[in-house]
Amino acid sequence: MAKQPILRQPSPAATTRFGEVPHFTQGLYECAAGAYAYMVPNGSWGETNIGLIDCGGESVLIDTCWDLKFTRELLKVCEPVTCRSPIEYMINTHADGDHCWGNQLFADKPIIATANTQAAMAHIRPDSLRLLKGASRVMARLPKLAVSQRANQAVVLGHYMAGMFAPYDFTGVALTPPTETFSGERSLYVRGTQIVLRELGPAHSDGDALVYVPSKGVLYAGDILFVGATPVMWAGPLENMTAGLRALCDYKAQAIVPGHGPFATLADIERLLEYWDWVPERLQRCALSGMSSFEAAHSVALSQEFQQKAFAKWDSAERIVTSAATLYREWGISEDGLPGKLGELAHFARQATLAEQLADNTPRRMHRFN
Ligand SMILES: [Zn+2]
Numbered sequence: 001m002a003k004q005p006i007l008r009q010p011s012p013a014a015t016t017r018f019g020e021v022p023h024f025t026q027g028l029y030e031c032a033a034g035a036y037a038y039m040v041p042n043g044s045w046g047e048t049n050i051g052l053i054d055c056g057g058e059s060v061l062i063d064t065c066w067d068l069k070f071t072r073e074l075l076k077v078c079e080p081v082t083c084r085s086p087i088e089y090m091i092n093t094h095a096d097g098d099h100c101w102g103n104q105l106f107a108d109k110p111i112i113a114t115a116n117t118q119a120a121m122a123h124i125r126p127d128s129l130r131l132l133k134g135a136s137r138v139m140a141r142l143p144k145l146a147v148s149q150r151a152n153q154a155v156v157l158g159h160y161m162a163g164m165f166a167p168y169d170f171t172g173v174a175l176t177p178p179t180e181t182f183s184g185e186r187s188l189y190v191r192g193t194q195i196v197l198r199e200l201g202p203a204h205s206d207g208d209a210l211v212y213v214p215s216k217g218v219l220y221a222g223d224i225l226f227v228g229a230t231p232v233m234w235a236g237p238l239e240n241m242t243a244g245l246r247a248l249c250d251y252k253a254q255a256i257v258p259g260h261g262p263f264a265t266l267a268d269i270e271r272l273l274e275y276w277d278w279v280p281e282r283l284q285r286c287a288l289s290g291m292s293s294f295e296a297a298h299s300v301a302l303s304q305e306f307q308q309k310a311f312a313k314w315d316s317a318e319r320i321v322t323s324a325a326t327l328y329r330e331w332g333i334s335e336d337g338l339p340g341k342l343g344e345l346a347h348f349a350r351q352a353t354l355a356e357q358l359a360d361n362t363p364r365r366m367h368r369f370n
Contacts, residue, residue: 005029005037005255005263011077016041017167018363023228024262028052028077031255031263032216034193036081038074043229043261044315044363045164046098050074051091051220051257053213054081055190058088062211062220063259064102067168071102089190091197092178093222093259094205095120097129103176112188113178114199116207126173128341133170136161153349156369160352163366200224200244202235204259208244212251219253227261227268229315231275233323236330242276245269275311282306283324284331292335294350297324301354315362318355322347 009028016022022041029037034054040047051062059082065071075082090106092099092113100121103111113121139158188195194214201208204223211220224244226232233241248256249269256264279300286296297320306312325347328335337343361367 005031008036009077009080011073016044016363017047018044018163018365020044020362020364028081029263031218031257032213035213035216035218035255036078037218037220037255037257037263038077039257039262041262042315042362043227043258045366046070046168047260048098049257049259049261051211051218052078052081052087053190053193053195053216053218054085055193057085058190059085060089060091060188060190060195061087061106062091063093063099063222064090064105066098066101067170068102068105068172069169071105074102075105089188091188091195091209091211092117092121093211093220094201094208095123096205096223097124097126097173099223099259100176101126101170101173104174107176110180111176111178112180112182112197114197114201114207114209115181115183116199116201117205117209118178118181118207120206121175121177126170126175129165130170132161132345133165133168136165153353156356157345157349157352159369160355160366161348163363166365198247200247201240202237203240203244204231204233204235206235210244210248212253217252217254218257219248219251219255220257221248221259221264223259224248225256225258225264225269225272226314227258227264229260230311230317230319231272231323232319233326236326238276238280238327238330242273245273245276271310278309279320279323280327283320283327287328287331287333293324293328293333294321296328297321297350298354298357300324302357313361316355316366317358317361318351321351321354 008030011027024041036052038050046066053060090111095117136158139154140162185198196212199209258264282300283296301320355367356369
């Protein structure tokens with residue numbers, strides 16, 4: 001990478017949103033002249049990085065925060081740029097709420113995303129997460145030594161989800177879908193600045209896209225790229241995930257902004273490729289021995305070999321449960337499960353159960369259950 005991004009507008013906090021020691025300073029960094037990234041330590045749940053491109057009189061925002069409070073806070077930090085170049089375009093890299101639930105603050109501007117992202121955006125309603133946040137807090141307060149194992153699971157799930165949602169307030173969030181969609185690749189020109197949007201998904205989600213600014217050499221990768229946090233594959237296939245990561249390297253960008261975590265180096269991308277090589281291979285062995293995806297995820301994550309890997313220390317290692325379920329689908333292994341929202345809840349309960357056993361993992365608040 002040619003040069004280090006410069007921190008222009010610090011907005012530091014003593015701890016991260018989850019009470020962890022920050023690994024880097026929160027704030028707006030200038031990656032190249034006019035290309036910015038708002039970086040949020042440590043890249044855990046909803047600690048999303050945001051892009052801002054100053055095209056000389058008009059700006060383009062890449063993604064929003066998970067709620068309105070954090071999105072407004074972000075806009076405040078961006079003011080020195082947006083007072084001379086107001087935000088006139090919004091791009092969503094994908095449909096996860098932590099990248100687009102602030103869209104309503106830009107409802108009168110073009111909002112651009114892949115057609116697959118537009119289709120996926122309606123899947124989770126802000127109101128359901130608001131209700132789930134309330135329910136999680138109730139479940140987390142049930143006595144842990146309750147009568148049945150099922151009740152214990154409810155406490156563990158409640159604690160896990162309550163911990164995840166604690167920093168966020170979904171009140172007032174209105175889903176605001178993209179107004180312009182594309183598939184494959186498209187270029188947006190704003191006051192002469194070319195902004196390349198390229199679809200990489202389905203991989204992390206149904207419609208992942210990267211954003212690249214050729215004149216500035218800056219690449220915004222979205223959630224195909226996590227640094228210091230365990231990646232997750234909701235959609236797959238695995239081949240798109242690894243091809244997408246390799247595609248990031250091809251740009252030879254001077255700054256790479258991941259969806260979560262600090263600025264990425266090519267070595268970070270290599271480490272992710274190692275994760276997506278090693279972990280699926282181990283999961284597949286478990287699958288062949290007849291384990292369910294959940295048993296396989298447990299077996300791999302708790303194995304000594306995994307624990308000795310650098311990626312065992314990445315934030316939220318329990319996300320392997322989600323990726324394992326996606327891989328099983330890809331391998332054509334059908335698993336019994338509850339339909340729809342109940343199925344998603346049961347899925348998070350399994351993830352919480354693994355998190356309970358990875359007590360040293362971060363965010364500690366979501367992993368220590370006593
Ligand atoms: Zn994200």
